[in-house]
Amino acid sequence: MKQAGFTDTTQKEYMREVMAYLESLGGLPVTGAGKINVIGFLVSKQKSTGDKTRNRTLSAIRSFYAALMDFELATRNPAMEVKKSKTESNKRPIYLDEHELLVALNHIDGRYRDRNIAIFLLMAYCGLRVGEVHRLNLANFKKGKGTIEVYGKGRKWNEIPVPEALSEYLERLQTERITPYNKKEDAFFVSQKGRRLSIRQIQKIAAQTFAAFKAAHPELADMKLTSHKLRHSFATMLLRNGVDIRVVKELLGHASIETTMLYTHVNDDQKKQAMSTINIPLDKII
Template sequence: MPRNHETDEQYEEELRAFHIWMKQAGYTLTTQREYKREAHSYLQSLDGLSAQKAGKMDVIGYLVSKQDSTGDRTRNRTLSAIRSFYVALIDFEMATRNPAMEVKKSKTEKNKKPIYLEEEELVQSLAFVDGRYRDRNLAIFLLMSYCGLRVGEVHRLNLKDFKKAKGTIEVFGKGRKWNEIPVPEMLSSILDKVEQERISPYREKEEAFFVSQKGKRLSIRQIQKIAEQTFKAFKADKPGLTDMKLSCHKLRHTFATMLLRNGVDIRVVKELLGHSSIETTMIYTHVNDDQKKQAMSTINIPVLI
């Protein structure tokens, strides 16, 4: 839906409040842009109706209008944006109810099996991490695959967050929550090396742990490109994985799956991933074909012939 300046004017205060609220809540710049775009598009669909007076039917009507061009995952993200928009309005006392909370998310996404690499495949992929600053790129890849960090958490990581003496990193995650994560010894050594070789920042007071060749905090897009280039080279060597859609977040899926398969208590996995609800962690309790075969091999059918 094209940008409508009348919408900007009519809902100026609401959009401004949403922008301030997301910034204060610690949303990444990417999420802020996407959510503001969705909120603007939703408000435009109200055709002049006050956001405070809009109801469940208006939210569903907007979602239905996009139904033909989006899948369940996109629909749920759009719904999350509208829900957050109303949370912001309620927080600033510009609304008293959240009609988007009355709309259910699509169940299809909840039932979808996460995409992940087998542990052996993950180890093999590390050989394809490359680039001019290979140690930095390797550290980034390892933080996502062996510590479960989100791309935004890697982006926000500062020098002071790496506690070398304790062997931990402090991660600023979703919901403005801090989470202390123990770092494997090998990764701790690589982080220490990356810190020592860190490029002098463009700004004297730049605290970013990972900086670009221009001395600026490495952007989310740059981190994603490091992963994309690694996966591209890895897939070229592994034709069987060509159709697998790999990304930074798939490394997080791999980390969670690896822990649960190794018998780690799901409550511990929940804390390491920084989930607010154990139901979110439950999506990683899937089983693979080998586990099914192993389970069936325990059954003894008597010889009947």
Template sequence: MNKYDIEEIYSEPIQAFTIWMKQSGYTEATRKEYMREVYDYLLSLDELPVQQAGKLHVVGFLVSKQESAGDKTRNRTLSAIRSFYASLIDFELTTRNPALEVKKSKTEKNKIPVYLEEQDLQKALSYVEGRYRNRNLAIFLLMGYCGLRVGEVHRLNLSHFKKEKGTLEVLGKGRKWNEIPLPALVGEYLEKVQEERIQPYSSKEEAFFVSQKGRRLSIRQIQKITTQVFNGYKQDHPHMTDLKLSCHKLRHSFATMLLNNNVDIRVAKELLGHASIETTMIYTHINDEQKRSAMTTIEVPRI
């Protein structure tokens, strides 16, 4: 059975999922990734109606992929299937979500996020260079010092920056709006970006960050800008070479910074735009310096 067979057999569920993801504000990259996972899942059902599939079918599919996939991939696949069934429930095509009965991998769930210490984050800023330095620096600051996701940076419009109030309106996951107070310096760089903003190709383009071709800066372009900064930083800091840094690691750094500065976890949750405080809890890890400091309080007797 090929892709076209699947589209014919499961045309209504696929259509429902496609519409639901767009309506829910999923990024294009996530939609493609989730749809690919769901196509593989539907193939494994061997023409069984999705309404009749249960926990056994979901687990069986995950196990079939387990040999070639790690915990992170398994959890992503499970999230895709959960979302798929959520869309079917929303459009009244089924009444239950068997994927909710399957637990996520604890190994990945409990893994400490990769992040930059505050001093390393500060040093990395000096590696933002080039013709569009102010624009790129503003992007870096929004992720590292305001906790924005790469998709949220991509979706920013001119009207979202409230200069007088010193805030930024952010369209997050699930099309939920969040108003974030901006550090003064970040606000200053956003003003510079507005002043230097390239004239968009389309007069109706409201994008805050515009590419040199006059179009909204894509997620891929934002990721490329961040990667270039990190590559330059790693060249001069060999101890960071093996650290996998990305846009999302800047968000991890911001979250860790908040909690290390004793910000109430409920406030951190709101700033990060998390749906659940459990998600914010993964950032309450203890760093090496805190461990060393704790151990200096221990007095070992001389024998």
């Protein structure tokens, strides 16, 4: 998994899933397990998990067997014979429009308000993942070029232009940065304990902001907002502004455009605008 560039979080999740699968075999040699064993394990978890979680578990088991085959410890991958669950593709997309993002930002407060606003802005207006915010270093912010270098999934670097207003905000924030406990620490975002701000802490900042936002707007109480939805909001915002989806793909650091399409959502006004371009020549129909 390290060689493939999996994040630490994914590695932990896959390890947990695979260990649970191995325990379910009850002593049966892993090379002696087949498709029925994989299905049995997935079914045993079905009551407490959804389709996405089931598919993640299946991906973990597939990766495990693929590794065994790479090391010549197995000759087949029974998990590849199991189909993934179909996930609901027509459910209401969850994202915030530009006005909602602004309202949500105004619910960030506290002693480290400026730092937390910067984190929120990077996810909402540059599309950074939580892990990318966590890994961001001072050296990654290129003030002269107005860009940030992002170390993303698959061990890939991506240089993202930063909106001028955000670039100025980040530059000011550097002077207010908490002094790290370790003088050599280059993390852009530092916790009150002087350490690199953790992924969990970043998620907590977003969760607290959304909780306050929804408390002030009861009509949005059922909206399942997470830090990752800010990335969806960023992609959707670009699409609404007429940005080519291929450019959106590069900014998000995706390997395929199909993945990018999952992050972009078309609203009703865009549908109406598209349909208004159609001319039906009823007057010419005889």
